[in-house]
Amino acid sequence: MAAATALRSCYRAAGRLLCARHVRLCSSVRFLKSKYVWMFDKSTFEFSHQHRLFKTTAVSNGQIVQFKLSDIVEGITEVTVKEWYVKEGDNVSQFDSICEVQSDKASVTITSRYDGVIRKLYYNLDEIAYVGKPLVDIETDALKDVASEEDVVETPAVSHEEHTHQEIKGHKTLATPAVRRLAMENNIKLSEVVGTGKDNRILKEDILNYLAKQTGAILPPSPKLEIIPPLPESETAPAKPKDKAPKIPIPISRPIVFSGKDKTEALTGFHKVMVKTMTAALKIPHFGYCDEIDLTQLIQLREELKPTAEARGVKLSFLPFFIKAASLGLLHYPILNASVDENCTNITYKTSHNIGVAMDTEQGLIVPNVKNVQGCSVLEIAFELNRLQALGSANQLGTNDLTGGTFTLSNIGTIGGTYCKAVILPPEVAIGALGKIQVLPRFNGKGEVIKAHIMNVSWSADHRIIDGATMSCFSNLWKSYLEKPAFMLLDLK
Numbered sequence: 001m002a003a004a005t006a007l008r009s010c011y012r013a014a015g016r017l018l019c020a021r022h023v024r025l026c027s028s029v030r031f032l033k034s035k036y037v038w039m040f041d042k043s044t045f046e047f048s049h050q051h052r053l054f055k056t057t058a059v060s061n062g063q064i065v066q067f068k069l070s071d072i073v074e075g076i077t078e079v080t081v082k083e084w085y086v087k088e089g090d091n092v093s094q095f096d097s098i099c100e101v102q103s104d105k106a107s108v109t110i111t112s113r114y115d116g117v118i119r120k121l122y123y124n125l126d127e128i129a130y131v132g133k134p135l136v137d138i139e140t141d142a143l144k145d146v147a148s149e150e151d152v153v154e155t156p157a158v159s160h161e162e163h164t165h166q167e168i169k170g171h172k173t174l175a176t177p178a179v180r181r182l183a184m185e186n187n188i189k190l191s192e193v194v195g196t197g198k199d200n201r202i203l204k205e206d207i208l209n210y211l212a213k214q215t216g217a218i219l220p221p222s223p224k225l226e227i228i229p230p231l232p233e234s235e236t237a238p239a240k241p242k243d244k245a246p247k248i249p250i251p252i253s254r255p256i257v258f259s260g261k262d263k264t265e266a267l268t269g270f271h272k273v274m275v276k277t278m279t280a281a282l283k284i285p286h287f288g289y290c291d292e293i294d295l296t297q298l299i300q301l302r303e304e305l306k307p308t309a310e311a312r313g314v315k316l317s318f319l320p321f322f323i324k325a326a327s328l329g330l331l332h333y334p335i336l337n338a339s340v341d342e343n344c345t346n347i348t349y350k351t352s353h354n355i356g357v358a359m360d361t362e363q364g365l366i367v368p369n370v371k372n373v374q375g376c377s378v379l380e381i382a383f384e385l386n387r388l389q390a391l392g393s394a395n396q397l398g399t400n401d402l403t404g405g406t407f408t409l410s411n412i413g414t415i416g417g418t419y420c421k422a423v424i425l426p427p428e429v430a431i432g433a434l435g436k437i438q439v440l441p442r443f444n445g446k447g448e449v450i451k452a453h454i455m456n457v458s459w460s461a462d463h464r465i466i467d468g469a470t471m472s473c474f475s476n477l478w479k480s481y482l483e484k485p486a487f488m489l490l491d492l493k
Helices: 002-020 022-035 042-060 177-185 204-215 269-281 296-311 319-332 378-393 468-483 485-491
Strands: 063-068 078-084 097-102 107-111 116-121 128-130 134-140 157-159 165-168 171-174 286-294 338-340 347-349 355-361 364-366 407-411 430-443 449-462
Touching: 097 134, 177 204, 269 364, 286 468, 296 449, 296 468, 296 485, 319 355, 319 378, 319 407, 319 468, 319 485, 355 378, 449 468, 468 485
Parallel strands: 355 407, 407 430
Antiparallel strands: 063 134, 078 097, 078 128, 097 107, 107 157, 116 134, 165 171, 286 449, 338 347, 355 364, 430 449
């Protein structure tokens, strides 16, 4: 007993020494504890236990990574945050969509580089985010996943078309971020939905149809205004005696008071780039030329081809024919598919016919273009237009869709216009505005009055390098292709 008491006293002294010099004696104390665990008193055991808890807590804390906005397009320093796909506290994985931003040129979806938890969002919707500044804070548990400071500075900003793929159990599913979000909000797995788009791409309609089948709901049609005719006077009120004249109240004039206030907003997005483009366009001397086109034969041809196009999943409008006819005309008059430098000292003839189509969207006027029309069929042009129109309506057009145009057509007829003085989009040198199609009386070759489908076209050209004769000859050739569509077969390659 005396030996045991003495040994216990020695260990108490060692415990007090550990408090003063715990760094050097840490390993030896753990050795003594494992060998003489029955001899440790309460105070020494409590100290060792607290020390282990401190070390565990330090390791369990994750590291906060500032996820900064990288360069989206050369020359772009700021963007507008249009939609958040995450919120604070959400778990994200690599390549998950973080947010959608809108620059002066295109809409871009920002994706995550790390696995972790969103801890902070630096911007609200419609606020301006700056390149190189933090976008979100992500807490990542695995320290090895956190790159060096140089790697954390920028996040890959990838356009919409490059990140519409989603891997689900080894199966590649095509869907836009907006469709994926709709599926997530309704707890729908994309792997269970059958896509009806190109390459089995899942569309918004596929999600809605799947949801309707699961819930048994019937999607309601769009509401229509019901007009109820007024009841006859005999049913609305009893007849009044004729000898008594009705009393007509005298209205009291009261001033109209408006409670609204003026609001000032900064120009952003496409409105901002429109100011820059139109300011440059005012330096160009515009030359105008107008004509009318008889589309009677083209209308008959389109009606014959529409069922075949729909069977191939393509909506066929008149615009693909207008675009293809313009490309055939540009082969004969390449100066209309050219560009000039700022001082108008050099002219560049473009090989590709990248024909732009002006679109009116909620974000403003945008002009995406169909690339390499000279090598496309009418059906291929129609398919590409379907894609551009769908992305434009969803505000998802990429930079490649909005840049590189060489010639432009503006279809104002879809809104109801007939004539238009179109403004050239520099560095292009020509633009055409297409009016609405009207049924009007015209004389045929025999002098008989017939019903004709007439469309007006208004051309604008850069009068510094394009003369009236060139514009007129191009317009006449374009007109002949549309009035007699069979003529296009002679020049198609």
